[in-house]
Structure formats: C-alpha cells, structure tokens
Amino acid sequence: MAFTTTMLAWSIIEFGDNMKSELANAKAALQWSSDYLLKAATATPGTLYVQVGEPNSDHHCWERPEDMDTPRNVYKISAQNPGSDVAAETAAALAAASIVFQNSNPSYSKMLLQTAMNVFDLADKYRGSYSDSLGSVVCPFYCSYSGYNDELLWGAAWIHRASNDASYMSYIQSNGHTDGSEDDDFSFSWDDKRAGTKVLLSKFFLENKIDEFQMYKQHSDNYICSLIPGLPNSQSYTPGGLLYKQSESNLQYVTTSSFLLLTYAKYLNSNGGRTSCGSTIVTSDSLIVQAKKQIDYILGDNPMRMSYMVGFSDKYPTRIHHRGSSVPSVHDHPDRISCDDGRQYYNSGSPNPNILIGAIVGGPDSNDNYGDDRSNYSESEPATYINAPFVGAVAFFSAGD
Template sequence: MLQTFYKHYSSMSNCATKHTLKMPFLILLFHFFINISPSIVAFTPQDYSEALEKSILFFEGQRSGRLPPTQRVNWRADSGLSDGSGYHVDLVGGYYDAGDNVKFGLPMAFTTTLLAWSVIEFGSSMKSQTKNAMDAVRWGSDYLLKASAAAPEFLYVQVGDPNNDHSCWERPEDMDTARNVYKVSPQNPGSDVAAETAAALAAASIVFRDSDPSYSAKLLQTAKKVFDFADRYRGAYSESLSSAVCPFYCSYSGYQDELLWGASWLHRASKETSYLSYIESNGHTLGADEDDYSFSWDDKRAGTKVLLSQAFLEESIEEFEAYKAHSDRYICSLIPDSPSFQPQSFTRGGLYYKQSESNLQYVTTATFLLLTYSKYLTSHGGAASCGGTAAVSSEKLAAEARKQVDYILGNNPEKMSYMVGFGQKYPQRVHHRGSSLPSVRAHAARIGCHDGFDYYNSGSPNPNILVGAIVGGPDNQDKFSDERSNYQQSEPATYINAPFVGALAFFAASH
C-alpha cells in the first residue's frame, strides 16, 4: 500500500562539491558528466509506442474479478469473486490499487478518471492501443457503476480490510482475509470519494459516447446522481471511515477540491449550464482561488484548473478565463526558463521531485498536465504567461514533458527504466504480491497468509514480470534501491500509470 504523507527532503549536502572544486577544471567537468548527468538516450516514436502498449497492459495485472477470455497477463487468474456477497451486493471486479489486495475507491476512481482523460485527449494517437486503453477505462467504470448503484442513498467505496490485508503476503487468487465492505452515506458522508467517482463516470461517458451511446448515457446519469450525493451531504470520508482508509488513503486535502473537480467533469461531459453555474457560484469556496503545485489522487486543484482552461481556450467560455491564469502559474513552476521555476523541486538528474514515497505519481501527473495544456494552447494559438513579458510556447511545454518521460524510461543517472519490462535494466523485486509469488499455474497449491513472506524476504527476482508497471521511483538524489521491502520506491500503483498512458500516446505519435 502506498501511503501519502506530505514531507520534503532537504537539499543534498554540498561537501562533495566543495571537495571537487579543488580539481582542475577538466577533471571537474568529467566528474560532473559521469556522476551527475543522465546518459543520453534518444527514444524513438517506436520506443514510446512499445512503452504505451506496456503501460496499458499493466492494468490487466491489477484486475480483480472474473478475468475475460482476452486477458493477456496469463499469470493472473480469477479473484475476489465473492466481493460484496456478504452484504447482498455485487462488488466483483475493479482494480487492486497497488501491490496489495484491497480495492480502495478513491484511488480507483482517480485512476479511471485519468485513464479516461488520457483517451479523451490522446486517444487518436494511440492507434492499435486505443481499444486496450478503452477496455482499461471500462474495467474501472463497470465497477464504479456497481459501487454507485444505490446512489444517492449511499456509495460503496472500499472492499477489503487493509490492516488484515497488510498482515499477509498472498496472491489475490488465494486471499482469505476479511473482505469487509465500506460505504459512505448521508450520516457518514464522503464528498471526496463520491465526487471523484462522479468525475470518473462523467469522464468515462465521454470516452464511450460514440462507440456505446447507451453505456455512455448510463455513466453520465449515474455521475449526476453521485455528484448530487457528494454535494448534498458534505464531509471527508477519512472522518467517516477512519482507520479503514487512514493512513492508507486519507483525504489530506479535504473534499472541496473533489467537488470542483467533479462539477468540472460533469460540465464537460453534459454541457449543462447548471454545472457552469455551480462552478461560478461555489468555485471560490472550493479551491478555485488557490494555487497548488502538485496533482494527485488526493489533491485535484491543479488538474481542475487545466481542465477548466480548456473551456476558455477552446470553447471561449469567458467565465473560466481565471483558470488559465492559475494553470499558467502551475505550468510555469515546471519550466526552467520561467521566473516562477522552482529548482528545489527537481533532482540533480532532472527529475521532478515532490516527496519520498511514490514520487513518480507526481511526475506522471505533471507530465500529463504539461502535454494536455500544451494541446489546449496549440488549439488556441496561445502560450503560457510566466510573469512579465515571459511567455512559454506549447512546444516548450512538450519538450519539458519529454524530459520527464525519458527519465522514467531510462534516461537518468541510474540508467534504470522505472517501467517494469521496458529496456534492458528495470526493477526486478517489485513490491507486489501477485508478481512476487509463483502464479497459480506454476504452483497450484494455496500459499498461506504468512507462508508468502518466505517469498517476500527472498532476494530473488519476482517470478512474474508485471509488465508496464511504473514503480515509486528514485529518491531525491536519483538513487534507487531494488528491494521488495522498499515499498516507497518499488511499489507500483494504478494512479502512477494512468496519466502516463496519455503522455506516452502523445510521444508515440510525434515525429
């Protein structure tokens, strides 16, 4: 389980730098390029296409429920087939969020939203992978429809006791820990998880609008009901569900950002003026005036600003003009030539760095927003305003995004691809139960809750390659420890991959 605690590391010690200043200039220069600068790798559109295919394939390794005949990750098998049955509800399906066997609603909904957004913006660039990407969206949206079936009375938001689950190391096909079901209701509200679910359903409705109109309509109607529930009964789900979701996926940022995010997606999906009015009337109390410099399953403010800037740039909705200014400030903080650039947010190797645990989740979302905003600016013939007369072109945004993509794929000081199965060197001991244990096909006998720790503690590479998984990534000194116990760096998650799907599609289509 990936936990999110907002803490920052201090800058690196300059002792080594002081020592090397005594060297002759050429030796110092050599030292710099050998030990600090990443190796230069020129990735081609074919490389990005390969990475795109694998990034989508990863989601098949995270599936819960009855697997379809088209399942390509064949070391996985059916799991969680009785989820919800003890509560007289069908909650079979969906995704395991990371390396555990719990189905957490907040990150699953965010994953679905970002997968859908990737298809909406860059689906035309996915070519042969468009259907696989849409299947990945649908696996999430199908489950969220089940979880939302009783809305607006209540919403199911989790399956599995995380504390029991984390005391075991077992395959999802073997799991025998409590499959408790958790829900939010008018008495125990969860506006954050409900509004994110509404956003996911609304975004997915756009994805299937042409290919499956009836399904799209069902998604949108359900999204409206769930959003009404989220808005009418306001409160953070962390307070309602307590230790069931904390410290795993606490709502650190509160629920206000999700309400504005959900309304923004419903506006885009439905084009109904009621959501425009909602955003205008409530935006100031829901984070519209706040600048934030990260985008994650917890904090939606930066993503919302970029999403609403599209309505101004491409649809000339003047009420959203202020959101472009907010988007500019966020985007400019990522651009080295900008007056508002934040160099302390980057490692010496050039990686955007936010926090010590699962840092790549912030890199993939930032990369996606850079490219999405670049697309919006291109359609408008505009640029990002970075203070004074400084303006940054859409091409510059794409170039900065490419540096982050390339770093993840191997252009970094460790010469390590942080996508499993891509390149010559990638993590071998991923913190992931199904990947680290022999598959049911290779070892039919059940592996008990505590027996699995023999594999966890082994130094051997994982027997099943979780192709396409992006792990948490290196530390603030560009170092990576390939150890199964090092979940901060070696655990993958669906919400790390989801925005990267769109980013890879953009570069796969570039020339």
C-alpha cells in the first residue's frame, strides 16, 4: 500500500497537469491512503503499524468484506522489531504525497513531510527487514526479497525532493553503493526500488550536473535501454510485444516500467531529449513510443483482443481473483456468507456479479494467452500497485486527446 501511495503521488507530480477533471479524484485517492499511513506512523511514538489481519486465515476465507470474521490482529515495527524496508517505503510515500499537497494544503503537506522524516529515522537507525522480524505473518505473502537498502535510498531520495534538505543527498552519497546496483535485475516493483530510485536521482543529476550523481544517470540509461526491444541485453517480450518479467502478476512490471519510460523521457526532454544505449542513440520520443505499445497492449491491442482493465472496452476479464467482486453483494444476498460458504463462488465458472471497474489484473502468460480463470491468481488477481503507475502513464497519453 505504501508503494501504491508513492506511485500515485509520483503520477500526480509528473503528469497531474494532464489529469484535468480527474486531478481532484487522484488527489482524493492519494489523501485517503496518505491519511492511513499517517495514522499508522503517528499512533504510537517510535512505532509504525504495518499490517492488520492474520494473512493465513484471511487467504483461507473467500468472503466479502461485510462478513469478515477473521482475526484483526495488528502488527508493528519498532526499535525492537525493525522493518527498514516497509518503514522507508512509507517515508517515501509520505514525502511524495507532501509534494502533491504543498500548494493546496500546506499544513497537511508539512505534517506529511515531518512524519516521513521521523519514519525514515526509524528505518535507518534500527535496520532490519520486516519479513525477518515479523516473518510468521509477512512471509510467504509479502517477503522482502530485495532487502531494505533499496528502500532506504528510495526514501532518502523522496525526502530530498520534497524538502531540498542537503543532508539526505549526503546520505545517498554515503550509502549509494549498498543498493545492489551491480546485480540489478532491472525490475521496479513494490519490493525492488532500485530502478525507480535511479530515475528519480537522474533528474537531480540532469539539473545540477554534479559528478557524483552521474552514476544514477548511467544506471538509468542501462535500465531504460533494457526496455527497448532489439538492443543488446534487452528484456524478454511476448510474441505480441508485452514486456514479460515473470508469471506472477506480470503487468505490475509493465505498468511500472512504462511509467519510468515516460518519466525519464520527460527528464531527458529538458536536457537534449536523447541518451545513448551503447552505440545507439535513443530519443525521448522512442521511449514514449515503447511505453505507448505497453499501455495499448493492456487496453486491448494484443493477440487476445482483450482489455486487461476490468470494465474497459467490450472484452475484459470477468472472473477475476477478488472476493468482493466474485461473491454476491449484500444487496442481492442479505444473509451472511461464511468463510467456507464463499468457496462455491470461488469455484464457480460464472462471471463475477460485481464488476470491479478500472482494476488491472496480473495479465497473460508468456505466449499472450489469458484463461480468465479465477483460481489462477497469478493472471487474474488485480492489485493497487499495478494500477498506481498506470494512472500517470494514461495521464501522459491523455494530453494528446
């Protein structure tokens, strides 16, 4: 959720001017989540609440929110139970949101930024991964595979952008070698922030030309170049042209990489509009073209002729892996549907009765096939962290309308 919040804020920061009448909705959604994170960070000093619910029983039950009766256990990180990854991502989210509300709600913005700094201090001072200190409830669902150094740099980068406090830039200079750039697998996700941090910091280099930060521009070039088909070290694509990272929720990587392509193109446009991939010159326009192919694929320009955004176009996923969408509403079925009784709807071959409009699912397999199967959560489960970067990407392209 913190990553979703960061990416929604970044979408508004870079492309909010294109959102027109939807800007108010984007900001309202952002405030909903930043309010939640603010509560989680300030309820108890020196503590960040990071999870509500018992994930094993929650995953076992197929029931609508109105009927939930699984334990609402609350889990937190602190000096005794460190969680640098989740804390630093929360700091990034609060700092990014503070930028969005700087003009419209300066007192709220100031509170967000100060809380971001406090949470970052907790993340940095008491280092450790929350999937270690809270392993029994975090894993295997939300394990931190990339460690926490990437989040520490990501959080510092966002706080610097929000505050212009030079100490955070000094922090990045002192700790920049610890984020695993050397073995970067070029993914950007809720778990791995390396590519996003590099693009964020490349803006600082392009504007200020400080030699110590040139490495972030070089790393950004390497990542961006890996997204251009046909170039050496290019990432994998399906026969239909979709970036393909892995079988589980692959579209999360498509929306994040498309967002970074467009954001980097914007940064390059204010500094010559081009970069090099080895001996090949790549223009910002070519990055935009590549991002557009990915966004168009998600919205229906693909071999299945299916939109992977629910409710968009004539053909879209109808059996998505989502409890509230697949179980009859309380309006249509007022009686309680228990934990196990909901399984009949999970196993049903019928379309979901409640259309979750706007949700983007995990997407097709490596051969562009999609079975529209509720039980295949790798392909049919929607997630907020898939949608958030997509908001910025479609905002960019809406400017051409």
